[in-house]
Amino acid sequence: MRTLNVTLPGHSYPIHMGEGILDEYLPREVLKTRCDRVVVITNDTIAGLYPGRIDRALEGTGLRVHTLEVPDGEQYKSLETLSGLYDGLMELQATRKTLALAFGGGVVGDMAGFCAATFMRGMPLVQVPTTLLSQVDSSVGGKTAVNHPRGKNTIGSFKQPEAVVMDLSLLATLPPRELRAGLFELIKHGCIQDDDLFGFLEQNSGQLSSNDWGFWEEAVYRSCRVKAAVVEQDEKEAGLRAILNFGHSLGHLIETHAGYGKVLHGEAVGVGMLFAAFVSLKLDCLREDAFGRISDLLRPLVVPVELPPLGRREFDELLLHDKKASGASLRFVLLRRPGEALLRDGVTPEELWPLFNEFLDRMPEVLRVAGG
C-alpha cells in the first residue's frame, strides 16, 4: 500500500493505492471530510459488478449513503445526464456539506467531479476510480467535464478531490481491452517525465497484462507521481501541463475520425504516442536508439487502427480542432529522450502531413487509412 500526497496552492489531498484497501481507507477519508451524508455517483455496470460495495465500506461511519446511477458510456457524459444528477441531488436534499463519491471510471469521475464542482457552488468530492485509465489519468489533476455534442470535455471546471482511494483489486473485473488502453497513459507518464518509470516498464513488460497487484501498485504509484508533479507545477494548464498531451494530437484525430466509441481513448493515444515519437525522430529531436526503445515497448501493446478515408483538408481540420483559420498551427509535444518531453509551438499540419504518410508506410500494422 502506498500514499501519494498532492500539494496544490490552497489544497492538498492524498491518493491511496493498494490491493484491497477500500474498507480501511475509504471510511477514514470520508469521515475526514466531516460531510453530512454521502451520495455515491456511479454507473449501471459498476453498480452491477459491485452491488452495495460502497455502502458496506462505509457501514461503520454511521453516515447515510445514497446512490445515483448514470448509464455507462461516453455518450452519456452530457449536460442531460448531469442535469439528472442535479435533480437527484435536489431530491435527496443534498447540501454543500454532502459528499459526492465518484465510483467508476473516467466518465463517472469527470461527470461526478463537475457535478460536485457546481452543485451549490461546490460539494466535497472523493474519487474511487475503478479503471486503470482513471487511476493514472483522470483522478489526478482536477479536470472535470461533460461533453458538448460538438466537442469533448467542452463544459467543465477544475475541482480537486478531498482524497482518492484506488483499490487495485477493482481492476480484476476490468475488461482486458480497457486495461490495455489505460496502460498507454501510464507509459506516457514514463515517456514525458520519468526515465526510471520508463525503464521499470521495459523491465517488467511481461507483467503488463497480469494480475500481479504488487507490480501494479508500483506502476500506478510512479505514474500518478509524474502526473501529480506536473499538476503541482501548473494546476490550471498555463504551460508545462501541456506535456501531458503527448500522443494526443494524432490521438484526438484518430478518436474523432474513427467515430467515438470505435477506438478507446487510450488506444488512440497509444498510436498517437508512436507517431509523436516518430515525428520527434524525424525532426532530429529524438535519437534512433531512443526511438527504438519507445517503439519496442509500445508496438507489442498497440491495437491496430483502421481509419476511414482521410484527405488533407480533414487532416488539417481535425488536428487544429476544427478551427478554420488558414495558417493556423498547433502545440506539439515532442520527446528528446524517454523521460524528457519538449513543447514545440507553431507546428503546422503542412509539416505533419508528409510525416503522417511516412508513418503509415513504416508501420502499416499499427495504423491504416482506408483507400490510402
Place this chain on the structure above:
Amino acid sequence: MRTLNVTLPGHSYPIHMGEGILDEYLPREVLKTRCDRVVVITNDTIAGLYPGRIDRALEGTGLRVHTLEVPDGEQYKSLETLSGLYDGLMELQATRKTLALAFGGGVVGDMAGFCAATFMRGMPLVQVPTTLLSQVDSSVGGKTAVNHPRGKNTIGSFKQPEAVVMDLSLLATLPPRELRAGLFELIKHGCIQDDDLFGFLEQNSGQLSSNDWGFWEEAVYRSCRVKAAVVEQDEKEAGLRAILNFGHSLGHLIETHAGYGKVLHGEAVGVGMLFAAFVSLKLDCLREDAFGRISDLLRPLVVPVELPPLGRREFDELLLHDKKASGASLRFVLLRRPGEALLRDGVTPEELWPLFNEFLDRMPEVLRVAGG
C-alpha cells in the same frame, strides 16, 4: 469616476465606476485581457435599449465582437438557457481565450459568469452591470449560478472577473421599481459593515430616487467597497461572508412564498432587513434608538408585501430551505448597531415565529399575511 481594486488570493481586478465611462474604460480593460475575440452576453431588453452599444465602445480595439442574447427574466436563468449559450459559443468557435462580456443585470451577470467559468473550463470575463442591484451586489464577489427548478442559484461556481465597468448613466433606463429594489442591498452594506455609509445614506435620503450621478457614484463606490472587503476576507463563504445574508432569511421566505416574480429580490430583502433589525432589538442585541434609525431609513422605501396564508409548518420549512429535519436551526444575521453585524448560529423557527407575528402586528403597512 472612481476605481476600487479587489484583491483576492491569486487574482486582483478593478471595478471602475462613473457616469459615461464605458467608452474609455471598457476598451482599455478588454485589451488587457489579451483575448482573441469578444462574445457579449446580454438579454433582449438591454439589447433593445442599447443596440450596438458594446460594439461601438470596442470599435477601436480591432477585436471581433459577437453577441449572444438570452430572454429577459429570472425564469430564464436555467440550465436550458445556459445550454443555449454553450451552443452559441461552439457555433462561434469560441476558445478559452475568447472574452465573455456580461452586459445586463444580475440574471445576465450570474449566467454569463457561470458560462465563462465552465466553457472550456474557464474563459476570461468582464462584467458591465446595468442595474443598481447588479452593480452593488452580484458583480462583486464572484458568485455565479443558474437556478434549478427546485432552488435558486443551486448550480454555480465562483468566478472572478478580469474587470467590472459600471457606467452609472446606464441606470437612467432602469425602471424606478428596480432602482429602489437595488437600493436595499446598497443600504444593507451600510447596515452590516460601514456606519459611515449608513450615515451618508441617512443624510442624503432625498437623493435615493434621483438621477444625481455624483451621489450614486459615491454611494455605489462605498457599497462595493464593503462587499469587496468582506469577499477579500472570505472568498469562498467559509464564515464572515455570511453577514451579507442580512435580511435574507425572511427575504428568501417572502420571495418564495409570494411566488417568484411577484416580489423583487431587493424588495423582499428590504422587508427582511426590517425584520432582522426587529429581531436584533427583541433579542437585546440592538438598542431601541439604533433600531429607530434603521427603521427611519428603510420604512419610507419599503414596498408593502402581502403574502398568501402562511402556517407554522410552512414558515419553518421556508426558513430552513425545505430541510425536513426536526430540531433544525439556521444561521441568522443580527445587528449590534448600524455598521456592525453579528452571526448567530442555532436560531430556531420556534424562536422566530412569535417575533414574526409581533412584527406583523407592529408593521402592518410593511408586511401582511392573508387570512392572518
